[in-house]
Amino acid sequence: MGGRDATMVLLDENGIRCDGRKVDEPRRIMIKAGGLKNADGSAYIEFGDNKILVGVFGPRDVHPKHMSNTDTGILRVRYHMEPFSVGERKNPAPSRREIEISKVIKEALEPAVMLDKFPRTAVDVFIEVLQADGGTRCAALTAASVALADAGIPMRDMVAAIAAGKVADTVILDVNNEEDQAGQADMPIGYMPNLEKITLLQLDGVLTPDEYKKCVQVGVDGCKIVYDLQKKALQEKYFGDGGD
Amino acid sequence: MDNKRKYVIPGDVVTTGPFRPEQNVILEGNKIISTTIGISEIYDDSVKVIPLTGKYIPKINDLVIGKVISHTSLSWELDINSCYVGFLPAQDVFGRDFSAHADELATKLKSGDLVAARIANFDRTRDPLVTISDRDLGKIDSGDLIKISPSKVPRLIGKRGAMIQMIEMATDAAITIGQNGWVVVSCESPEGLLKAKKAIEMVNEKAHVANLTDQVKEMLESKGES
Numbered sequence: 001m002g003g004r005d006a007t008m009v010l011l012d013e014n015g016i017r018c019d020g021r022k023v024d025e026p027r028r029i030m031i032k033a034g035g036l037k038n039a040d041g042s043a044y045i046e047f048g049d050n051k052i053l054v055g056v057f058g059p060r061d062v063h064p065k066h067m068s069n070t071d072t073g074i075l076r077v078r079y080h081m082e083p084f085s086v087g088e089r090k091n092p093a094p095s096r097r098e099i100e101i102s103k104v105i106k107e108a109l110e111p112a113v114m115l116d117k118f119p120r121t122a123v124d125v126f127i128e129v130l131q132a133d134g135g136t137r138c139a140a141l142t143a144a145s146v147a148l149a150d151a152g153i154p155m156r157d158m159v160a161a162i163a164a165g166k167v168a169d170t171v172i173l174d175v176n177n178e179e180d181q182a183g184q185a186d187m188p189i190g191y192m193p194n195l196e197k198i199t200l201l202q203l204d205g206v207l208t209p210d211e212y213k214k215c216v217q218v219g220v221d222g223c224k225i226v227y228d229l230q231k232k233a234l235q236e237k238y239f240g241d242g243g244d
Numbered sequence: 245m246d247n248k249r250k251y252v253i254p255g256d257v258v259t260t261g262p263f264r265p266e267q268n269v270i271l272e273g274n275k276i277i278s279t280t281i282g283i284s285e286i287y288d289d290s291v292k293v294i295p296l297t298g299k300y301i302p303k304i305n306d307l308v309i310g311k312v313i314s315h316t317s318l319s320w321e322l323d324i325n326s327c328y329v330g331f332l333p334a335q336d337v338f339g340r341d342f343s344a345h346a347d348e349l350a351t352k353l354k355s356g357d358l359v360a361a362r363i364a365n366f367d368r369t370r371d372p373l374v375t376i377s378d379r380d381l382g383k384i385d386s387g388d389l390i391k392i393s394p395s396k397v398p399r400l401i402g403k404r405g406a407m408i409q410m411i412e413m414a415t416d417a418a419i420t421i422g423q424n425g426w427v428v429v430s431c432e433s434p435e436g437l438l439k440a441k442k443a444i445e446m447v448n449e450k451a452h453v454a455n456l457t458d459q460v461k462e463m464l465e466s467k468g469e470s
Contacts (some may be wrong), residue, residue, distance in 0.1 A: 013386065059327040061301060070369070112254075114270075117301075119368045121327045149254050152298025152395070154279040156270065157255035194255040194277065229319060231253055238281050238296050239251045239452065 003138045010179060011168040017094055018178050026162060026174040026222055027170030031143065031233035033150045039126075041151025043233070045143035048176060049133035054143040056151040059121035067122070077106040079093040081129040101137050102127075108141055108200035113224070114154040123153055134177030135163045138188050141200065146230050152238070157192035159199055160227040164219035166207060171214045173222045179186060185211075189219035193227040248286045252278040258291050258438035259284075266292035289355040298454070300394035301324045302363050302372040307381075309389070310374065312357045315349045322361065322374060325424040329335055330361065330374040331399030337376065347426040358384040358428065360410065362421055382422070387430030392448040399451045400444060407447065407457055413441040440465060 010018050017023065027048030036042035039055035042157035062068035071201060079102040083089050094102075105127070115123060125147065127140045138161035145159040165175035175186045185205025191198050198220070252258060258269060258276045265271045269291050278284060282293040288444045301307075302324065310322030310330050322330035335342045335354050353359065360381050366372035376382045392400065400421060401408050412419055416454035417440040427433055427444055431437040443460050 035405070061327065071451055117368075118327060150282055150297060152295060154268065155254035155275065156272070156279065158253070192255070194257065195272065234253045235251065236280055238253075 005019070008178065008182065010182060011172075014088045015056060015170075017167070017172065019176060021174075023170055023172045024221075026216060026225060027176065029229050031146055031229050033146050033237040038104065039147075039151075041147045041149070041153070043143040043146035043150060045133040045139050045141070045146075045189055047135060047139035048174075050129070050136050050139045050187045051129060051131040052140050052143050053128045053130060054140065054147040054157065055128075056123065056144075056153070057125045058123035058151070059115070059118040059124075062118070062120065062122040063124055068120045071116070072121075073112055074119035075113060075125070076105055076122055077102050077109065077114060077125045077127065077144070079105055079129070079137070080138075081091045081132060085129045085132045101140070104135065104200060104202065105141050105144060109148065109159060111144065111197065111199050112157050112159050112192060113148060114156060117154060117174055123148070123151075132177075133189070134180045135175060138162050138190070141190050146233055149234055157195045157197075158227060158230050159190050159192055160223040160224035160230055161188065161190040161200060162219060163187060164215040164222065166205065166211060166215070171211060171218055173218050185215070187215050189216065189218060189223060191193050191220055191223035191227075193224055216239060250284045251282075252284045252293060253281050256284075258293065259286055262289075266290050268293040268295055274436055279294050286381060294398075295362055295395050296334040297393070300324070302326055302328060302330075302366045303423070304363050304366055306363045306423040307421075308361055308363060308374070308424040309384070309420065309426035309428055310359050310424075312355045312359065313352050313356055315353070317344045317349065320349065320353055322359065324361075324372070324374070324422075325391070325426055326372075328366075328371045330363075331371045332359075332361065332374050332376065353383060358389060360384055360422070360428075371420055382454065387418075387420075387428040388437065389443050390429060392425050392427060392444065393451075394423070396448050396451040396456045397421060397423055397425055399456070400427070400447045402457060410457065410461060411440055411443045411464065413459075415443070421445075 030046040032044045036055050041056040043054045045052050141161040163175045166185040166186045167179050187203045190200030256278045275289050278293045282295040284293045308324045310324045313321045313323050320332040324330040338347050360375045361374040364373045364375040371406045415436035420428045429440050
Protein backbone atom coordinates (compact mmCIF):
# COMPACT_ATOMS: atom_id res chain seq x y z
CA MET A 1 0.00 0.00 0.00
CA GLY A 2 2.91 2.36 0.58
CA GLY A 3 2.56 5.52 2.52
CA ARG A 4 4.90 4.50 5.32
CA ASP A 5 7.48 7.12 4.70
CA ALA A 6 9.62 7.80 7.76
CA THR A 7 10.59 11.24 6.48
CA MET A 8 7.02 12.35 5.73
CA VAL A 9 5.73 15.13 7.96
CA LEU A 10 2.09 14.50 8.80
CA LEU A 11 1.61 17.88 10.42
CA ASP A 12 4.05 20.76 10.10
CA GLU A 13 4.59 23.59 12.57
CA ASN A 14 2.02 25.79 10.80
CA GLY A 15 -0.71 23.21 11.27
CA ILE A 16 -0.66 22.15 7.62
CA ARG A 17 -1.10 18.46 6.83
CA CYS A 18 0.82 16.28 4.38
CA ASP A 19 -1.56 17.07 1.52
CA GLY A 20 -1.72 20.79 2.28
CA ARG A 21 -4.98 20.81 4.22
CA LYS A 22 -5.69 22.47 7.55
CA VAL A 23 -6.57 20.27 10.54
CA ASP A 24 -10.32 20.76 10.20
CA GLU A 25 -10.54 20.83 6.44
CA PRO A 26 -12.08 17.95 4.50
CA ARG A 27 -10.85 16.87 1.09
CA ARG A 28 -12.58 18.04 -2.08
CA ILE A 29 -15.97 16.33 -2.24
CA MET A 30 -18.16 16.01 -5.32
CA ILE A 31 -21.45 14.10 -5.25
CA LYS A 32 -23.71 13.40 -8.20
CA ALA A 33 -27.13 11.82 -7.86
CA GLY A 34 -28.36 9.54 -10.63
CA GLY A 35 -26.31 8.55 -13.63
CA LEU A 36 -27.08 4.84 -13.89
CA LYS A 37 -30.05 4.21 -16.17
CA ASN A 38 -30.78 0.61 -15.25
CA ALA A 39 -30.64 1.03 -11.49
CA ASP A 40 -33.64 2.37 -9.57
CA GLY A 41 -31.37 4.86 -7.87
CA SER A 42 -27.69 5.70 -8.11
CA ALA A 43 -25.00 8.09 -6.98
CA TYR A 44 -21.38 8.84 -7.73
CA ILE A 45 -18.99 10.39 -5.25
CA GLU A 46 -15.48 11.75 -5.48
CA PHE A 47 -14.06 12.17 -2.02
CA GLY A 48 -10.52 13.41 -2.46
CA ASP A 49 -8.99 10.67 -4.61
CA ASN A 50 -11.71 8.17 -3.75
CA LYS A 51 -14.07 7.43 -6.60
CA ILE A 52 -17.14 5.37 -5.77
CA LEU A 53 -20.24 4.40 -7.72
CA VAL A 54 -23.38 3.17 -6.00
CA GLY A 55 -26.45 1.51 -7.53
CA VAL A 56 -29.67 0.76 -5.65
CA PHE A 57 -32.39 -1.68 -6.69
CA GLY A 58 -35.71 -2.17 -5.10
CA PRO A 59 -37.88 -2.70 -3.28
CA ARG A 60 -38.01 -5.95 -5.23
CA ASP A 61 -38.54 -9.66 -4.84
CA VAL A 62 -36.20 -11.44 -2.49
CA HIS A 63 -34.07 -14.22 -3.88
CA PRO A 64 -33.35 -16.64 -2.29
CA LYS A 65 -36.89 -16.67 -0.93
CA HIS A 66 -36.00 -17.90 2.54
CA MET A 67 -34.22 -14.59 3.25
CA SER A 68 -37.45 -12.64 3.01
CA ASN A 69 -39.17 -11.35 6.10
CA THR A 70 -42.95 -11.20 6.30
CA ASP A 71 -42.84 -8.27 8.71
CA THR A 72 -40.50 -5.92 6.90
CA GLY A 73 -38.34 -5.40 3.86
CA ILE A 74 -34.68 -6.25 4.14
CA LEU A 75 -31.64 -4.21 3.23
CA ARG A 76 -28.70 -5.87 1.54
CA VAL A 77 -25.43 -4.10 0.93
CA ARG A 78 -22.45 -5.18 -1.09
CA TYR A 79 -19.26 -3.15 -0.82
CA HIS A 80 -16.77 -4.16 -3.47
CA MET A 81 -13.39 -2.86 -4.52
CA GLU A 82 -12.38 -3.08 -8.14
CA PRO A 83 -9.12 -4.90 -8.87
CA PHE A 84 -7.71 -1.62 -10.19
CA SER A 85 -8.85 0.51 -7.27
CA VAL A 86 -5.57 0.17 -5.37
CA GLY A 87 -1.87 0.21 -6.26
CA GLU A 88 -1.37 -3.52 -6.40
CA ARG A 89 -4.09 -5.62 -8.05
CA LYS A 90 -6.77 -6.57 -5.59
CA ASN A 91 -8.31 -9.99 -5.91
CA PRO A 92 -11.91 -9.32 -6.97
CA ALA A 93 -13.29 -12.01 -4.66
CA PRO A 94 -14.88 -10.53 -1.52
CA SER A 95 -12.27 -10.25 1.19
CA ARG A 96 -12.70 -10.32 4.95
CA ARG A 97 -12.43 -6.54 4.99
CA GLU A 98 -15.07 -6.03 2.29
CA ILE A 99 -17.50 -8.32 4.09
CA GLU A 100 -17.00 -6.32 7.27
CA ILE A 101 -17.50 -2.98 5.53
CA SER A 102 -20.64 -4.27 3.78
CA LYS A 103 -21.98 -5.17 7.19
CA VAL A 104 -21.15 -1.87 8.91
CA ILE A 105 -22.57 0.18 6.03
CA LYS A 106 -25.74 -1.90 6.11
CA GLU A 107 -26.10 -1.35 9.82
CA ALA A 108 -25.37 2.35 9.45
CA LEU A 109 -28.15 2.73 6.87
CA GLU A 110 -30.75 0.61 8.65
CA PRO A 111 -31.80 3.24 11.21
CA ALA A 112 -32.51 5.64 8.34
CA VAL A 113 -34.46 3.51 5.88
CA MET A 114 -38.09 2.63 6.61
CA LEU A 115 -38.61 -0.75 5.02
CA ASP A 116 -41.52 -1.83 7.22
CA LYS A 117 -43.83 -0.55 4.49
CA PHE A 118 -42.54 -3.17 2.07
CA PRO A 119 -42.79 -6.59 3.70
CA ARG A 120 -41.36 -9.55 1.76
CA THR A 121 -39.10 -7.37 -0.36
CA ALA A 122 -35.44 -6.48 -0.49
CA VAL A 123 -33.54 -3.31 -1.23
CA ASP A 124 -30.13 -4.02 -2.70
CA VAL A 125 -27.28 -1.53 -2.51
CA PHE A 126 -24.26 -2.19 -4.68
CA ILE A 127 -21.16 -0.16 -3.92
CA GLU A 128 -18.25 -0.27 -6.32
CA VAL A 129 -15.03 1.41 -5.28
CA LEU A 130 -13.33 2.48 -8.50
CA GLN A 131 -10.41 4.19 -6.81
CA ALA A 132 -9.48 4.04 -3.14
CA ASP A 133 -7.50 6.52 -1.08
CA GLY A 134 -8.45 6.07 2.56
CA GLY A 135 -11.89 6.69 4.01
CA THR A 136 -13.79 4.65 1.44
CA ARG A 137 -16.31 3.38 3.94
CA CYS A 138 -17.39 6.90 4.82
CA ALA A 139 -17.52 7.98 1.20
CA ALA A 140 -19.43 4.81 0.29
CA LEU A 141 -21.95 5.34 3.08
CA THR A 142 -22.48 8.95 2.02
CA ALA A 143 -23.06 7.94 -1.60
CA ALA A 144 -25.27 4.98 -0.66
CA SER A 145 -27.58 7.26 1.25
CA VAL A 146 -27.90 9.60 -1.75
CA ALA A 147 -28.59 6.62 -4.03
CA LEU A 148 -31.29 5.32 -1.67
CA ALA A 149 -33.00 8.71 -1.67
CA ASP A 150 -32.72 8.78 -5.47
CA ALA A 151 -34.44 5.39 -5.61
CA GLY A 152 -37.31 6.81 -3.59
CA ILE A 153 -36.84 4.51 -0.62
CA PRO A 154 -38.57 6.16 2.37
CA MET A 155 -35.97 7.43 4.82
CA ARG A 156 -36.17 9.13 8.19
CA ASP A 157 -33.05 11.11 7.37
CA MET A 158 -30.00 11.13 5.17
CA VAL A 159 -26.83 9.55 6.51
CA ALA A 160 -23.65 11.54 6.05
CA ALA A 161 -20.26 10.14 6.99
CA ILE A 162 -16.69 11.30 7.42
CA ALA A 163 -13.68 10.16 9.42
CA ALA A 164 -11.99 12.02 12.24
CA GLY A 165 -8.62 10.95 13.59
CA LYS A 166 -5.40 11.80 15.32
CA VAL A 167 -1.99 12.48 13.81
CA ALA A 168 0.98 14.04 15.56
CA ASP A 169 -1.13 14.27 18.75
CA THR A 170 -3.66 16.52 17.00
CA VAL A 171 -7.29 15.76 16.24
CA ILE A 172 -7.97 16.10 12.52
CA LEU A 173 -10.93 15.81 10.15
CA ASP A 174 -11.08 13.49 7.13
CA VAL A 175 -8.18 11.07 7.42
CA ASN A 176 -6.49 10.31 4.10
CA ASN A 177 -4.56 7.20 3.17
CA GLU A 178 -1.16 8.40 4.44
CA GLU A 179 -2.60 9.63 7.72
CA ASP A 180 -4.46 6.35 8.12
CA GLN A 181 -1.27 4.33 7.65
CA ALA A 182 1.05 6.45 9.77
CA GLY A 183 -1.36 8.24 12.09
CA GLN A 184 -2.35 7.42 15.64
CA ALA A 185 -6.10 6.98 15.32
CA ASP A 186 -8.87 6.79 12.73
CA MET A 187 -12.53 7.15 13.62
CA PRO A 188 -15.19 6.84 10.88
CA ILE A 189 -18.47 8.44 11.88
CA GLY A 190 -21.90 8.13 10.24
CA TYR A 191 -24.44 10.71 11.32
CA MET A 192 -28.06 11.63 10.68
CA PRO A 193 -27.95 15.43 10.73
CA ASN A 194 -31.61 16.24 11.28
CA LEU A 195 -32.28 13.59 13.89
CA GLU A 196 -28.84 14.25 15.41
CA LYS A 197 -28.08 10.57 15.77
CA ILE A 198 -24.88 8.66 15.14
CA THR A 199 -25.34 5.48 13.08
CA LEU A 200 -21.73 4.43 12.57
CA LEU A 201 -18.79 4.82 14.89
CA GLN A 202 -15.62 2.81 14.67
CA LEU A 203 -12.25 3.51 16.16
CA ASP A 204 -8.87 2.19 15.23
CA GLY A 205 -6.13 3.53 17.50
CA VAL A 206 -5.76 4.93 20.97
CA LEU A 207 -7.40 8.14 22.23
CA THR A 208 -7.73 9.70 25.68
CA PRO A 209 -11.32 10.38 26.79
CA ASP A 210 -10.88 14.07 25.99
CA GLU A 211 -9.49 13.33 22.56
CA TYR A 212 -12.32 10.91 21.97
CA LYS A 213 -14.92 13.56 22.72
CA LYS A 214 -13.16 16.05 20.50
CA CYS A 215 -12.92 13.48 17.69
CA VAL A 216 -16.65 12.80 17.82
CA GLN A 217 -17.38 16.53 17.78
CA VAL A 218 -15.04 17.17 14.86
CA GLY A 219 -16.53 14.20 13.00
CA VAL A 220 -20.11 15.32 13.56
CA ASP A 221 -19.26 18.82 12.35
CA GLY A 222 -17.64 17.26 9.29
CA CYS A 223 -20.77 15.20 8.61
CA LYS A 224 -22.78 18.39 8.45
CA ILE A 225 -20.51 19.68 5.69
CA VAL A 226 -20.97 16.39 3.83
CA TYR A 227 -24.74 16.57 4.36
CA ASP A 228 -24.93 19.96 2.67
CA LEU A 229 -23.26 18.46 -0.38
CA GLN A 230 -25.64 15.47 -0.39
CA LYS A 231 -28.53 17.87 -0.28
CA LYS A 232 -27.09 19.91 -3.11
CA ALA A 233 -26.60 16.81 -5.26
CA LEU A 234 -30.24 15.74 -4.85
CA GLN A 235 -31.57 19.24 -5.38
CA GLU A 236 -29.55 19.57 -8.55
CA LYS A 237 -31.03 16.40 -9.99
CA TYR A 238 -34.65 16.91 -8.97
CA PHE A 239 -35.24 20.63 -8.75
CA GLY A 240 -32.69 22.02 -11.18
CA ASP A 241 -30.56 24.87 -9.86
CA GLY A 242 -33.49 26.64 -8.27
CA GLY A 243 -33.58 24.68 -5.03
CA ASP A 244 -36.26 26.19 -2.89
CA MET B 245 -44.08 29.52 -5.74
CA ASP B 246 -46.17 30.24 -2.67
CA ASN B 247 -44.77 29.52 0.74
CA LYS B 248 -46.95 26.49 1.32
CA ARG B 249 -45.15 24.38 -1.27
CA LYS B 250 -41.52 23.51 -0.85
CA TYR B 251 -38.97 21.16 -2.38
CA VAL B 252 -37.85 18.64 0.21
CA ILE B 253 -35.46 15.72 0.54
CA PRO B 254 -35.52 12.95 3.18
CA GLY B 255 -34.92 14.36 6.64
CA ASP B 256 -36.05 17.88 5.86
CA VAL B 257 -38.38 19.40 8.40
CA VAL B 258 -41.53 20.35 6.49
CA THR B 259 -43.14 22.16 9.39
CA THR B 260 -43.69 22.03 13.11
CA GLY B 261 -46.91 22.12 15.03
CA PRO B 262 -50.21 20.28 15.29
CA PHE B 263 -50.61 18.82 11.82
CA ARG B 264 -51.75 15.39 10.77
CA PRO B 265 -48.96 13.58 8.86
CA GLU B 266 -50.25 12.11 5.60
CA GLN B 267 -48.30 10.66 2.67
CA ASN B 268 -44.52 10.43 2.89
CA VAL B 269 -44.08 12.31 6.12
CA ILE B 270 -43.45 11.17 9.68
CA LEU B 271 -43.98 12.86 13.00
CA GLU B 272 -40.79 13.05 15.08
CA GLY B 273 -41.39 14.92 18.31
CA ASN B 274 -43.30 17.97 17.11
CA LYS B 275 -41.50 18.13 13.79
CA ILE B 276 -42.96 16.79 10.59
CA ILE B 277 -40.21 15.26 8.53
CA SER B 278 -40.26 14.33 4.86
CA THR B 279 -39.25 10.77 4.04
CA THR B 280 -38.77 11.20 0.33
CA ILE B 281 -37.68 13.59 -2.37
CA GLY B 282 -40.69 15.62 -3.41
CA ILE B 283 -42.84 18.68 -3.04
CA SER B 284 -44.38 19.33 0.36
CA GLU B 285 -47.89 20.64 0.69
CA ILE B 286 -49.36 22.01 3.89
CA TYR B 287 -53.12 22.08 4.25
CA ASP B 288 -55.24 23.44 7.10
CA ASP B 289 -54.64 20.47 9.35
CA SER B 290 -52.51 18.02 7.42
CA VAL B 291 -49.18 17.79 5.62
CA LYS B 292 -48.11 15.61 2.72
CA VAL B 293 -45.23 15.25 0.32
CA ILE B 294 -45.83 14.46 -3.34
CA PRO B 295 -43.00 12.14 -4.31
CA LEU B 296 -40.83 12.77 -7.36
CA THR B 297 -39.29 9.31 -7.43
CA GLY B 298 -39.98 5.79 -6.30
CA LYS B 299 -41.64 2.57 -7.32
CA TYR B 300 -45.34 1.94 -7.67
CA ILE B 301 -47.01 0.77 -4.47
CA PRO B 302 -50.39 -0.87 -5.12
CA LYS B 303 -53.46 0.88 -3.71
CA ILE B 304 -56.96 -0.56 -3.62
CA ASN B 305 -59.09 0.63 -6.57
CA ASP B 306 -56.13 1.75 -8.66
CA LEU B 307 -56.39 1.09 -12.37
CA VAL B 308 -53.18 -0.56 -13.54
CA ILE B 309 -51.86 -2.00 -16.76
CA GLY B 310 -50.44 -5.47 -16.18
CA LYS B 311 -48.55 -7.94 -18.26
CA VAL B 312 -49.23 -11.64 -17.83
CA ILE B 313 -46.08 -13.36 -16.60
CA SER B 314 -47.35 -16.88 -16.11
CA HIS B 315 -50.31 -18.90 -14.96
CA THR B 316 -51.04 -21.93 -12.85
CA SER B 317 -54.20 -23.99 -13.25
CA LEU B 318 -56.03 -21.61 -10.91
CA SER B 319 -54.68 -18.13 -11.48
CA TRP B 320 -52.56 -15.78 -13.51
CA GLU B 321 -49.64 -13.71 -12.32
CA LEU B 322 -49.33 -10.19 -13.64
CA ASP B 323 -46.31 -7.95 -13.77
CA ILE B 324 -47.69 -4.63 -12.52
CA ASN B 325 -44.39 -2.74 -12.41
CA SER B 326 -44.27 -2.98 -8.62
CA CYS B 327 -42.35 -4.94 -6.04
CA TYR B 328 -45.27 -7.34 -5.82
CA VAL B 329 -46.89 -9.43 -8.56
CA GLY B 330 -50.58 -9.03 -9.27
CA PHE B 331 -52.67 -12.11 -8.57
CA LEU B 332 -55.60 -12.69 -10.92
CA PRO B 333 -57.76 -15.69 -9.95
CA ALA B 334 -59.35 -17.74 -12.73
CA GLN B 335 -62.84 -17.30 -11.27
CA ASP B 336 -62.60 -13.66 -12.16
CA VAL B 337 -62.51 -14.49 -15.86
CA PHE B 338 -64.43 -17.76 -16.13
CA GLY B 339 -67.07 -16.98 -13.54
CA ARG B 340 -68.04 -18.91 -10.48
CA ASP B 341 -68.54 -22.20 -12.27
CA PHE B 342 -64.86 -22.30 -13.14
CA SER B 343 -63.45 -25.79 -13.06
CA ALA B 344 -59.74 -26.44 -13.06
CA HIS B 345 -60.31 -29.59 -15.17
CA ALA B 346 -62.55 -28.18 -17.85
CA ASP B 347 -61.21 -24.69 -18.35
CA GLU B 348 -57.80 -23.95 -19.75
CA LEU B 349 -56.46 -20.58 -18.63
CA ALA B 350 -54.25 -20.12 -21.66
CA THR B 351 -57.32 -19.84 -23.90
CA LYS B 352 -58.21 -16.51 -22.31
CA LEU B 353 -54.90 -14.90 -21.42
CA LYS B 354 -51.46 -15.97 -22.53
CA SER B 355 -48.20 -14.84 -21.02
CA GLY B 356 -47.14 -11.58 -22.59
CA ASP B 357 -50.71 -10.30 -22.94
CA LEU B 358 -51.49 -6.86 -21.59
CA VAL B 359 -54.54 -6.33 -19.41
CA ALA B 360 -56.18 -3.33 -17.85
CA ALA B 361 -56.95 -4.35 -14.27
CA ARG B 362 -58.09 -2.89 -11.02
CA ILE B 363 -56.50 -3.62 -7.65
CA ALA B 364 -59.30 -5.39 -5.80
CA ASN B 365 -57.53 -6.01 -2.55
CA PHE B 366 -54.11 -5.42 -1.12
CA ASP B 367 -52.61 -5.46 2.32
CA ARG B 368 -49.15 -6.06 3.65
CA THR B 369 -49.70 -9.77 4.27
CA ARG B 370 -50.23 -10.90 0.69
CA ASP B 371 -49.76 -9.97 -2.93
CA PRO B 372 -52.25 -7.60 -4.53
CA LEU B 373 -55.43 -9.25 -5.82
CA VAL B 374 -56.51 -7.80 -9.14
CA THR B 375 -59.73 -8.02 -11.06
CA ILE B 376 -60.61 -7.53 -14.72
CA SER B 377 -64.35 -8.06 -14.42
CA ASP B 378 -65.59 -4.55 -14.81
CA ARG B 379 -66.36 -2.13 -17.58
CA ASP B 380 -63.28 -0.93 -19.48
CA LEU B 381 -61.14 -3.62 -17.90
CA GLY B 382 -59.76 -6.75 -19.49
CA LYS B 383 -57.37 -7.75 -22.18
CA ILE B 384 -55.88 -4.99 -24.29
CA ASP B 385 -55.87 -6.03 -27.92
CA SER B 386 -54.18 -3.13 -29.63
CA GLY B 387 -52.09 -0.11 -28.87
CA ASP B 388 -48.57 0.84 -27.91
CA LEU B 389 -47.21 0.48 -24.40
CA ILE B 390 -45.26 3.41 -22.98
CA LYS B 391 -43.54 3.16 -19.63
CA ILE B 392 -43.25 6.30 -17.56
CA SER B 393 -42.22 6.86 -13.98
CA PRO B 394 -45.17 6.03 -11.66
CA SER B 395 -44.53 9.20 -9.69
CA LYS B 396 -45.32 11.24 -12.81
CA VAL B 397 -48.72 9.69 -13.50
CA PRO B 398 -50.64 12.48 -11.71
CA ARG B 399 -48.82 15.01 -13.87
CA LEU B 400 -49.81 13.18 -17.04
CA ILE B 401 -53.44 13.16 -15.96
CA GLY B 402 -53.28 16.81 -14.95
CA LYS B 403 -55.80 18.78 -12.95
CA ARG B 404 -59.13 16.96 -13.38
CA GLY B 405 -57.70 15.19 -16.39
CA ALA B 406 -56.83 18.41 -18.20
CA MET B 407 -53.52 17.24 -19.60
CA ILE B 408 -54.66 13.85 -20.83
CA GLN B 409 -57.87 15.22 -22.31
CA MET B 410 -55.88 17.78 -24.21
CA ILE B 411 -53.57 15.13 -25.65
CA GLU B 412 -56.50 12.90 -26.58
CA MET B 413 -58.38 15.73 -28.26
CA ALA B 414 -55.40 16.91 -30.25
CA THR B 415 -54.39 13.48 -31.52
CA ASP B 416 -57.66 11.51 -31.60
CA ALA B 417 -55.89 8.80 -29.62
CA ALA B 418 -57.37 6.62 -26.91
CA ILE B 419 -55.06 6.62 -23.93
CA THR B 420 -55.31 4.28 -20.96
CA ILE B 421 -53.17 5.30 -18.01
CA GLY B 422 -52.28 2.75 -15.37
CA GLN B 423 -51.43 4.17 -11.97
CA ASN B 424 -48.36 1.96 -12.10
CA GLY B 425 -46.77 4.09 -14.81
CA TRP B 426 -47.69 1.98 -17.80
CA VAL B 427 -49.68 3.73 -20.47
CA VAL B 428 -51.36 2.24 -23.54
CA VAL B 429 -51.97 4.47 -26.52
CA SER B 430 -54.00 3.48 -29.53
CA CYS B 431 -54.88 5.65 -32.46
CA GLU B 432 -56.25 5.19 -35.96
CA SER B 433 -53.74 7.45 -37.61
CA PRO B 434 -50.01 6.78 -37.30
CA GLU B 435 -49.24 10.50 -36.99
CA GLY B 436 -51.64 10.88 -34.09
CA LEU B 437 -50.06 7.89 -32.38
CA LEU B 438 -46.57 9.30 -32.78
CA LYS B 439 -47.64 12.68 -31.52
CA ALA B 440 -49.45 11.28 -28.52
CA LYS B 441 -46.43 9.16 -27.61
CA LYS B 442 -44.18 12.15 -27.95
CA ALA B 443 -46.44 14.21 -25.72
CA ILE B 444 -46.48 11.51 -23.03
CA GLU B 445 -42.72 11.21 -23.10
CA MET B 446 -42.44 14.98 -22.88
CA VAL B 447 -44.56 14.97 -19.71
CA ASN B 448 -42.38 12.19 -18.29
CA GLU B 449 -39.20 14.14 -18.86
CA LYS B 450 -40.37 17.61 -17.92
CA ALA B 451 -42.77 16.77 -15.10
CA HIS B 452 -41.28 19.44 -12.82
CA VAL B 453 -41.63 22.31 -15.33
CA ALA B 454 -44.26 24.86 -14.34
CA ASN B 455 -46.42 25.64 -17.40
CA LEU B 456 -46.06 22.20 -18.93
CA THR B 457 -49.63 22.09 -20.24
CA ASP B 458 -48.91 25.08 -22.47
CA GLN B 459 -45.67 23.59 -23.70
CA VAL B 460 -47.33 20.31 -24.59
CA LYS B 461 -50.14 22.16 -26.29
CA GLU B 462 -47.67 24.13 -28.33
CA MET B 463 -45.88 20.94 -29.36
CA LEU B 464 -49.12 19.24 -30.34
CA GLU B 465 -50.30 22.20 -32.39
CA SER B 466 -47.02 22.95 -34.13
CA LYS B 467 -46.81 19.40 -35.45
CA GLY B 468 -50.41 19.54 -36.56
CA GLU B 469 -49.80 22.39 -38.96
CA SER B 470 -46.71 21.04 -40.64
